[in-house]
Amino acid sequence: MKKIAELIIGSQIVNYKEQGTPTAFISYDSEHHEYKAYCAVCNSVSYFNWRLNEDEFYCPACGHHHHGNAVMFNHDKTQPMPYAMRITLVDFKDKLELRLTYDAIKADAARYHAAYQKVQERFVFDMKSHDVYWTYDENKSNVHQTEKLGYISSFDTMRERTALWYIAADHVVRRGTSLTALLRMMRTTINRHMKELGFQEKRLFISSQHSMKVFASVLAMAHKVRFWDADLVPYGGKGDLSFPDWLKKAVKGQELPENWESNMEARMKQGMTYDAALIEALKLPNTPFVRKHLHYEDFYPLVKAFSLPTIDLAYLAFPVFSDLARIRKWTCSGYSEYTDGRRDIEKICEFVHTFYPRYPHIKASRFIQRQWSQENEDTLHMWKLADATTLKAYEKEKVPFRKLHDWLSVAITKQENREVVFQIDKKIIEALHQSVDGYQFHCVERKSELKKIAMTLRNCSLSYATRMNQYNQLVVVTDDDGNIMALLEIQRQRIVQAKLFANKQVSTSDSINRACADYSKRTNLSCQTRDIDMEAA
Numbered sequence: 001m002k003k004i005a006e007l008i009i010g011s012q013i014v015n016y017k018e019q020g021t022p023t024a025f026i027s028y029d030s031e032h033h034e035y036k037a038y039c040a041v042c043n044s045v046s047y048f049n050w051r052l053n054e055d056e057f058y059c060p061a062c063g064h065h066h067h068g069n070a071v072m073f074n075h076d077k078t079q080p081m082p083y084a085m086r087i088t089l090v091d092f093k094d095k096l097e098l099r100l101t102y103d104a105i106k107a108d109a110a111r112y113h114a115a116y117q118k119v120q121e122r123f124v125f126d127m128k129s130h131d132v133y134w135t136y137d138e139n140k141s142n143v144h145q146t147e148k149l150g151y152i153s154s155f156d157t158m159r160e161r162t163a164l165w166y167i168a169a170d171h172v173v174r175r176g177t178s179l180t181a182l183l184r185m186m187r188t189t190i191n192r193h194m195k196e197l198g199f200q201e202k203r204l205f206i207s208s209q210h211s212m213k214v215f216a217s218v219l220a221m222a223h224k225v226r227f228w229d230a231d232l233v234p235y236g237g238k239g240d241l242s243f244p245d246w247l248k249k250a251v252k253g254q255e256l257p258e259n260w261e262s263n264m265e266a267r268m269k270q271g272m273t274y275d276a277a278l279i280e281a282l283k284l285p286n287t288p289f290v291r292k293h294l295h296y297e298d299f300y301p302l303v304k305a306f307s308l309p310t311i312d313l314a315y316l317a318f319p320v321f322s323d324l325a326r327i328r329k330w331t332c333s334g335y336s337e338y339t340d341g342r343r344d345i346e347k348i349c350e351f352v353h354t355f356y357p358r359y360p361h362i363k364a365s366r367f368i369q370r371q372w373s374q375e376n377e378d379t380l381h382m383w384k385l386a387d388a389t390t391l392k393a394y395e396k397e398k399v400p401f402r403k404l405h406d407w408l409s410v411a412i413t414k415q416e417n418r419e420v421v422f423q424i425d426k427k428i429i430e431a432l433h434q435s436v437d438g439y440q441f442h443c444v445e446r447k448s449e450l451k452k453i454a455m456t457l458r459n460c461s462l463s464y465a466t467r468m469n470q471y472n473q474l475v476v477v478t479d480d481d482g483n484i485m486a487l488l489e490i491q492r493q494r495i496v497q498a499k500l501f502a503n504k505q506v507s508t509s510d511s512i513n514r515a516c517a518d519y520s521k522r523t524n525l526s527c528q529t530r531d532i533d534m535e536a537a
Helices: 154-158 179-196 210-226 243-251 260-269 274-281 288-292 296-305 311-325 342-358 374-385 388-397 401-415 426-432 447-457 461-467 510-522
Strands: 002-009 024-029 034-039 044-048 056-058 065-067 071-074 081-091 095-105 115-126 131-138 143-148 328-332 335-339 434-436 439-443 472-479 484-491 494-499
Touching (some): 002 179, 024 081, 311 342, 374 401, 388 401, 447 472, 461 472, 484 510
Antiparallel strands (some): 056 065, 095 115, 131 143, 328 335, 434 439, 484 494
């Protein structure tokens, strides 16, 4: 065991410039939607419901201007914010430990400025076992936590939980090694250990804003120790994007197979290489082409391309999908936002899955086009509208692909006058049938019935004919004589519309409003519309 670096930040003296001691501690209380701030200069607590800058605060009691690294801020009043801290880097035979001991302040304390003394954290980098974990101990409060690190999800897991979150790379150090030098020593030591274990030296430095650099750099090193052959993860953000935005918009992590990283690690523990385990976790074929493109921002286009029916289609689709998936900055009226062609990728995939099996002899380039055409959009839409009779005619006539759009245009027009029975489970239909206060509630089951309702109530409900299924239904309300009075739209057990003649709200008729409100309660359908006045019922 060898101590290779140590530094001290802050003290009991309230002075940021000389001691590095933060002078203001602000926490957002999401329960009460307010900020709670403690000024260490005058020992006062203040409350406010908005603030312009997270790193600036004027104390309303003493007028002191707190700014920059002197301001500690979080969104969780239960998490401690450090004000006096010792950071030590300790080297062992096969591991490295980053130790933090600090005094802190919590916003949920009975007295805001009540200190939590001698809080301890440890970041343990076990190079031999490719394991990284974090421990947290508040011995006086008997609070003990442990967390495995080295995952993409570690950013969300650790934000505001560790003191490193609050310390910027340019924070004033009262005594000892600078924070940037500390990070450099960590990178050098980890690489030395990995080389001794037979691994090739890797780049461990990531770019980041000063405010995030310490936290982000430690997470990046943790990820590399766990997955040495993986690309560096930009926990500090990339370009104009923060890390969460990069993960969502550039990597599109929400579109990847569920739990892909943990599934990859499980395979690596069984002896697979990083590349092989990652490829299996992403459900990709293990080919030189795929291995060449195993970079985070290529995961989504790879997954979508290789979801297509053939390898040839996948190879043709990948560069197209990669270009469409690339985020672009869109500016309008001074407002900027990032956008991509993800919708086009999804549409192209749907088009290929729908029509390629029916036209396997057509050139793949006809299906995979950089510009998603309106003709393809219309063809896909009309295909979804095709009923059993139209599909039967399609099979019989063996419609050529080049004529499919025009053939469907005529066929869909012909089928508009045919009867359609909505695919709704009988149990749902029976549950929706009710008699309430002299009104009959009946689930609409056929297109002809819906056509009559639309003509009677003078609304556009006939356009809903293609949407009726197990999740979406229409319920017609009639009086005891069978006269159509109202129509309710139901989406996933929620009433979202309730209209009378000419789209007037049901709430304008006292008797029908009462009946509909009662119907909502009897059928356990939540009312998610102002068309029904539940309080007046």
